[in-house]
Amino acid sequence: xxxxxxxxxxxxxxxxxxxxxxxxxxxxxxxxxxxxxxxxxxxxxxxxxxxxxxxxxxxxxxxxxxxxxxxxxxxxxxxxxxxxxxxxxxxxxxxxxxxxxxxxxxxxxxxxxxxxxxxxxxxxxxxxxxxxxxxxxxxxxxxxxxxxxxxxxxxxxxxxxxxxxxxxxxxxxxxxxxxxxxxxxxxxxxxxxxxxxxxxxxxxxxxxxxxxxxxxxxxxxxxxxxxxxxxxxxxxxxxxxxxxxxxxxxxxxxxxxxxxxxxxxxxxx
Amino acid sequence: xxxxxxxxxxxxxxxxxxxxxxxxxxxxxxxxxxxxxxxxxxxxxxxxxxxxxxxxxxxxxxxxxxxxxxxxxxxxxxxxxxxxxxxxxxxxxxxxxxxxxxxxxxxxxxxxxxxxxxxxxxxxxxxxxxxxxxxxxxxxxxxxxxxxxxxxxxxxxxxxxxxxxxxxxxxxxxxxxxxxxxxxxxxxxxxxxxxxxxxxxxxxxxxxx
Amino acid sequence: xxxxxxxxxxxxxxxxxxxxxxxxxxxxxxxxxxxxxxxxxxxxxxxxxxxxxxxxxxxxxxxxxxxxxxxxxxxxxxxxxxxxxxxxxxxxxxxxxxxxxxxxxxxxxxxxxxxxxxxxxxxxxxxxxxxxxxxxxxxxxxxxxxxxxxxxxxxxxxxxxxxxxxxxxxxxxxxxxxxxxxxxxxxxxxxxxxxxxxxxxxxxxxxxxxxxxxxxxxxxxxxxxxxxxxxxxxxxxxxxxxxxxxxxxxxxxxxxxxxxxxxxxxxxxxxxxxxxxxxxxxxxxxxxxxxxxxxxxxxxxxxxxxxxxxxxxxxxxxxxxxxxxxxxxxxxxxxxxxxxxxxxxxxxxxxxxxxxxxxxxxxxxxxxxxxxxxxxxxxxxxxxxxxxxxxxxxxxxxxxxxxxxxxxxxxxxxxxxxxxxxxxxxxxxxxxxxxxxxxxxxxxxxxxxxxxxxxxxxxxxxxxxxxxx
Numbered sequence: 032x033x034x035x036x037x038x039x040x041x042x043x044x045x046x047x048x049x050x051x052x053x054x055x056x057x058x059x060x061x062x063x064x065x066x067x068x069x070x071x072x073x074x075x076x077x078x079x080x081x082x083x084x085x086x087x088x089x090x091x092x093x094x095x096x097x098x099x100x101x102x103x104x105x106x107x108x109x110x111x112x113x114x115x116x117x118x119x120x121x122x123x124x125x126x127x128x129x130x131x132x133x134x135x136x137x138x139x140x141x142x143x144x145x146x147x148x149x150x151x152x153x154x155x156x157x158x159x160x161x162x163x164x165x166x167x168x169x170x171x172x173x174x175x176x177x178x179x180x181x182x183x184x185x186x187x188x189x190x191x192x193x194x195x196x197x198x199x200x201x202x203x204x205x206x207x208x209x210x211x212x213x214x215x216x217x218x219x220x221x222x223x224x225x226x227x228x229x230x231x232x233x234x235x236x237x238x239x240x241x242x243x244x245x246x247x248x249x250x251x252x253x254x255x256x257x258x259x260x261x262x263x264x265x266x267x268x269x270x271x272x273x274x275x276x277x278x279x280x281x282x283x284x285x286x287x288x289x290x291x292x293x294x295x296x297x298x299x300x
Numbered sequence: 301x302x303x304x305x306x307x308x309x310x311x312x313x314x315x316x317x318x319x320x321x322x323x324x325x326x327x328x329x330x331x332x333x334x335x336x337x338x339x340x341x342x343x344x345x346x347x348x349x350x351x352x353x354x355x356x357x358x359x360x361x362x363x364x365x366x367x368x369x370x371x372x373x374x375x376x377x378x379x380x381x382x383x384x385x386x387x388x389x390x391x392x393x394x395x396x397x398x399x400x401x402x403x404x405x406x407x408x409x410x411x412x413x414x415x416x417x418x419x420x421x422x423x424x425x426x427x428x429x430x431x432x433x434x435x436x437x438x439x440x441x442x443x444x445x446x447x448x449x450x451x452x453x454x455x456x457x458x459x460x461x462x463x464x465x466x467x468x469x470x471x472x473x474x475x476x477x478x479x480x481x482x483x484x485x486x487x488x489x490x491x492x493x494x495x496x497x498x499x500x501x502x503x504x505x506x507x508x509x
Numbered sequence: 510x511x512x513x514x515x516x517x518x519x520x521x522x523x524x525x526x527x528x529x530x531x532x533x534x535x536x537x538x539x540x541x542x543x544x545x546x547x548x549x550x551x552x553x554x555x556x557x558x559x560x561x562x563x564x565x566x567x568x569x570x571x572x573x574x575x576x577x578x579x580x581x582x583x584x585x586x587x588x589x590x591x592x593x594x595x596x597x598x599x600x601x602x603x604x605x606x607x608x609x610x611x612x613x614x615x616x617x618x619x620x621x622x623x624x625x626x627x628x629x630x631x632x633x634x635x636x637x638x639x640x641x642x643x644x645x646x647x648x649x650x651x652x653x654x655x656x657x658x659x660x661x662x663x664x665x666x667x668x669x670x671x672x673x674x675x676x677x678x679x680x681x682x683x684x685x686x687x688x689x690x691x692x693x694x695x696x697x698x699x700x701x702x703x704x705x706x707x708x709x710x711x712x713x714x715x716x717x718x719x720x721x722x723x724x725x726x727x728x729x730x731x732x733x734x735x736x737x738x739x740x741x742x743x744x745x746x747x748x749x750x751x752x753x754x755x756x757x758x759x760x761x762x763x764x765x766x767x768x769x770x771x772x773x774x775x776x777x778x779x780x781x782x783x784x785x786x787x788x789x790x791x792x793x794x795x796x797x798x799x800x801x802x803x804x805x806x807x808x809x810x811x812x813x814x815x816x817x818x819x820x821x822x823x824x825x826x827x828x829x830x831x832x833x834x835x836x837x838x839x840x841x842x843x844x845x846x847x848x849x850x851x852x853x854x855x856x857x858x859x860x861x862x863x864x865x866x867x868x869x870x871x872x873x874x875x876x877x878x879x880x881x882x883x884x885x886x887x888x889x890x891x892x893x894x895x896x897x898x899x900x901x902x903x904x905x906x907x908x909x910x911x912x913x914x915x916x917x918x919x920x921x922x923x924x925x926x927x928x929x930x931x932x933x934x935x936x937x938x939x940x941x942x943x944x945x946x947x948x949x950x951x952x953x954x955x956x957x958x959x960x961x962x963x964x965x966x967x968x969x970x971x972x973x974x975x976x977x978x
Contacts, residue, residue: 113691122783130779136691137780139788139803142830160784166668166688170789173823190354306597308587308684343608345601360587360600376611380585380682413680490799490821492742492761 104157105267106177107260110199111184112192113137113163116218119250120184121160124260129251137162140170147264152272154264156180175206179270180214180263187217187247190228193237200241212266212282213243216259221249244283246290258289307355309473310380312362314402315387316395320425323456324387325363328466343377350470357470378410383419383473388434390424390453396434399442419472420449423465428455576645579660579700582606583677584637589685590660590696596686606641610634622650633657637677638664638685646901649908656703659766662793663699666770667692670797698777702769705900706750710907711874711938712765713881714772717751719852721968727845728754728974731816734832734839736978740822741829742801746808747775747815748853752972759977764794765879771803775815781805782813785833787826790819804829808837812846813853858970860884863962865955867947869927872903872940873963875971882970903940906931910938921949932956937963 109117118137119130125143141160146153159178161171175181183199185192196215203213217234231247238245244262248255262282269280313321322344329348346361362377384406388395403420412418424439436453443449450472452465571594572578580599581590586607588596596603610632613620623630631653633640640657665673668688676683703709727746735744735756743763746753750772757763774790775781789800804818804826816836818829840846860868870890874881890896902924910917910931920931928947932939939959943952963970 118780118783125783130783135694135777135779137786138691138774138778139786139805141780141784141786142826143784160780162691162788164688164691167788170787170823306686308597308600310585310587310682342612343604345604345608347598347600349597358597358600360604362586362604374611374615376584376586376607376614380583380587380680382682410681489823490796490801492740492758492821 104155105179105264106159106174107156107180107182107263108159108161108171108174108178109182109184110161110171110203111163111216112186112189112195115163115184115186115189115192116250117163117182117184118160120182120216120218120248120256120259121158123250123253123256127253129253136164139167140174145260147261149261149264149268152268154268156260156264156267172206175203176208178207178211179267180212181207182214182216182259182263183243184216184218185229185234186219187229187231187234188219188222188226193217193229193233196237200243210270212263212270213241214259214263214282215241215243215245217245217247219249219251220247220254221252244286246286255290258286262286262289306358307474308358308360309382309470310360310362311383311385311469311473312364312377312381312406313385313387314364314406315385316389316392316398319387319389319392319395320456321363321387324423324425324454324462325361327456327459327462348466350467352467352470352474355474357474359466359470375409378406381406381410381412382476383421383469384410385421385423385469387423387425388439389426390434390439391426391429391431393433396424396439396442403446416447417476419469419476420446421465421469421472422449422451424451424453425456427453427460428458577700577704578641578643579657579696580606580641580643581660581664581696582639582641583681583683583685584634584639585681587682587684589638589664589689590693592697592700606632607639610639622653629653631657633661635661637674637681648901648904651908652904655709656700659699659703659709659769660696662766663692663696663770663773664689665793665797666774666791667695669791669799670793671799695773695777699770699773702773705897707872707881707883707900707903708750708765708769710900710904711872711881713874713879714765714768715751715883716880716970716972717748717753717849717852718855718858718969719753719848721973723845723848723852724754724972725974726843727840727848728756728976730839730843730845731836732756732976732978734836735818738820738825738828738832740825741818741820741832743817743819745771745817745819746849747772747817748813748849749776753814753849753852755972755975757975757977761795763792767792767794771817775805775817781815782807785830789823792819802826804833806830806833808840808849809846812840812849814849857885858966859887861887863959865958865962867928867944867951868941868955868959869944870899870942871959872938874938875967876936876938878971878973880971899942902927902929902942906940910940921952928952930956 109121111117113136118141121141121143122128122130125145137160139162143158143160145156145158147156148154159171159174161167161174181203183196183203185196187193200213203211215234215238217229217231220231234247235245246255246259246262248259250256262285265280265285266282269282313325315321325346329346342364344363346359346363348359348361350357350359362381364377384403386399386402388399390396399422406420407415407418410418422439422443424434424436439453440451443451450468452461452468454461454465456462575593577592579590579592580588580603582588582603584607586604588600588603590596591599609623610620619634620632622632627645627647629644629648629650631642631644631650633642633654638661640661642653642657644653668676673685676685676688707713708715731744731746731754735741742758742761744754744756745763745768746755752768755763770792771790780786785804785806788803788805790803791797791800795801799821800823801819801821802823802825804816804820806816808814808816816833818832820829837846840849860871870884870886872881872883886896886899890899906920906922906929910920910933917931918933920929922929923945926945928943928945930939930941930943930952932941937960939956941952941955941959943955947955
């Protein structure tokens with residue numbers, strides 16, 4: 032750290048720019064923050080974001096949380112053809128806002144940290160938003176392997192995106208961990224009925240065939256967005272702690288229950 | 301899992317110069333087709349959309365100006381063709397005999413990766429004329445010997461079979477379009493080789509530093 | 510049915526055909542309504558084809574409405590990109606473009622451009638792809654060619670040259686749109702950039718104006734973190750179209766054309782604002798054979814400067830993410846974020862401050878740094894059209910000044926609406942726009958006065974410290 036190859040500028044020295052000083056300040060603040068984080072959420076949130084991204088928290092490596100669920104990052108990946116609304120879904124979940132207009136395609140892979148409260152525990156989701164385009168597959172494959180959960184999206188107004196789900200699932204089989212939690216999502220469910228190309232039942236049938244959880248969402252209206260991520264968080268938490276607690280949790284039942292209570296119109300089955 | 305919405309197929313039409321290739325195209329696209337470039341650059345082009353199963357496919361059809369002239373287009377004409385249509389005139393045994401030559405020419409010039417299964421379609425044109433000289437059986441036999449190429453008897457004049465023939469052309473070409481996934485690996489990592497990079501970035505004096 | 514006699518006539522005609530016929534043919538297709546399409550509507554209004562013919566006409570109408578077209582095709586003649594209209598519907602036009610090139614190739618020649626009235630068509634063959642530019646904007650050949658090379662570089666930046674060659678080696682019929690999908694918009698924006706941005710004309714970058722001590726502090730903060738990371742090659746801090754800071758690994762330098770691609774990527778991609786991103790990007794001038802990997806993130810919610818960290822290691826995301834976090838923390842602590850925000854919202858330095866009579870606008874380039882300053886447009890250049898006209902004036906002035914082999918030092922021209930002066934020394938290039946009727950003497954005095962004034966302002970307008978690690 033002290034091996035600075037280029038001479039430090041005079042004014043920099045005046046300002047005491049030395050790594051050692053900084054590291055110690057950081058350490059102190061981090062500890063302070065850790066306390067805040069673990070006692071009250073509000074204090075934590077009031078702290079100015081160090082990045083452009085609301086949920087960017089200090090790196091977990093420098094914290095010593097006592098909550099076991101926070102110790103572990105739950106890697107969650109959003110997958111699906113380009114244009115199905117992966118980024119919109121995430122942004123809606125993250126900020127509550129819907130990106131209108133022709134929101135440009137994701138380039139490469141985007142990274143967001145999100146802490147979700149599940150009952151009295153907190154689950155930290157590290158969410159990877161991937162570009163759907165073919166040329167980025169080599170980037171995304173690298174992140175499949177240690178993913179804990181996959182949200183696989185199609186667009187209910189785009190038949191091709193639904194037809195491609197089988198191919199996505201077989202790719203997931205090739206690259207992802209066997210234990211991975213998979214949720215199939217038909218997005219843009221708020222669409223005009225005449226624009227809908229994939230029936231809800233088709234999605235359900237496919238999900239059943241592959242034994243994965245299914246729901247329809249709308250990043251625009253917010254339908255089931257929260258529930259989708261919440262279900263993932265619950266499932267992951269259960270997988271981590273369920274055995275100790277001897278509880279039982281079935282993500283499919285949970286989703287059924289939640290979507291029923293929150294949106295009667297969509298749970299006609 | 302290709303997410304292509306816009307499929308385009310390059311289809312080239314070969315055959316002796318009087319077999320009626322241009323008329324076939326006229327018939328097919330339902331409009332008067334002017335040979336405006338054939339005379340100057342040896343080929344004419346036509347764009348036609350067809351539905352194959354539930355996909356919209358655009359055919360980019362290359363029509364040639366007969367054998368002497370089109371050869372000047374050379375390999376560019378054949379390169380990357382998705383389907384090759386061989387046309388002969390059922391009243392002209394000579395044009396039928398030429399098919400072997402056209403087929404070989406194509407395979408040499410285009411050098412497709414799997415020549416045995418390259419989608420050719422054979423059209424025996426002018427079946428409306430009475431002085432027929434090449435029998436269906438003979439033509440079918442020839443097609444059979446070439447790995448069972450699809451054969452259609454057409455009449456550009458009477459609009460017999462033209463639509464069906466082109467539909468088959470599109471379908472066969474589409475089937476050939478491989479869905480091979482290309483994204484397996486990154487190319488090799490860039491090597492930072494120290495000194496040599498001054499050369500590498502010597503492309504101009506536009507270094508921003 | 511066309512008889513064989515007609516064919517042979519056609520063929521004879523063909524042999525005598527000279528290039529002028531080609532020119533008019535191409536013009537018909539690209540710019541005016543083609544014969545083919547006229548015949549659709551006039552001769553055969555068949556119900557089954559009328560819909561299609563309508564769309565064809567609309568298509569050509571769309572093309573006619575624009576004075577600059579860029580097309581990209583494979584050497585099989587398959588469309589890859591068109592700036593306007595739909596590639597599939599233009600498939601015949603793409604075929605024709607390939608045929609034109611291959612006819613000249615056949616006689617061991619290379620088709621470079623076709624001129625027809627105000628229309629200039631430029632061809633660039635970068636086997637396995639071909640780029641064609643059609644311009645009615647009176648742009649010089651070199652300018653259009655350079656734009657095509659930029660478009661080509663953008664494709665390389667998406668795929669790498671290695672991958673592009675490999676794809677077409679094995680399958681000449683490949684539809685490259687399959688791999689380009691989503692990046693068409695980058696090409697669209699890049700073309701607009703090449704039409705409007707002085708940086709493209711001058712081969713230079715523009716820097717965010719800020720006090721040099723603030724800039725040094727920022728640079729030092731980035732440098733300190735970057736120097737610790739193995740395989741990190743470049744770091745850039747960007748505010749919209751301007752560069753705030755650059756650091757680089759010893760012995761490696763970043764070329765202007767590569768920086769332009771990075772700027773275009775950042776400024777055309779909204780999703781970078783929603784999450785920290787990680788993407789492969791090939792920098793064609795640096796190394797066209799492989800990918801760099803870019804960690805791209807905006808510094809903070811309250812500071813919209815974008816940090817780009819470029820490495821050759823595809824596995825470095827978390828390291829770079831951590832580095833970014835530290836950089837932001839430090840910058841916040843020593844008020845760098847504030848300094849950046851101040852610089853972004855500050856009124857840019859106005860040329861009026863130089864107080865030079867008759868001088869309306871200028872471009873000032875420091876040659877050995879490849880950096881320029883373009884002051885904000887003021888009256889009389891207050892509309893987009895007037896600004897674009899001014900850019901065209903600069904474009905032709907710059908291309909005259911840099912004409913190979915001429916080595917000009919000064920150009921003085923009185924045009925109807927302005928007097929323009931180009932002035933080159935060993936260090937700087939100056940392109941100035943005066944009011945009409947400004948005398949040579951007056952212009953010379955202005956240059957002297959301006960040079961003195963610029964010496965005082967230079968420190969904040971340009972980056973003089975690009976440290977290595």
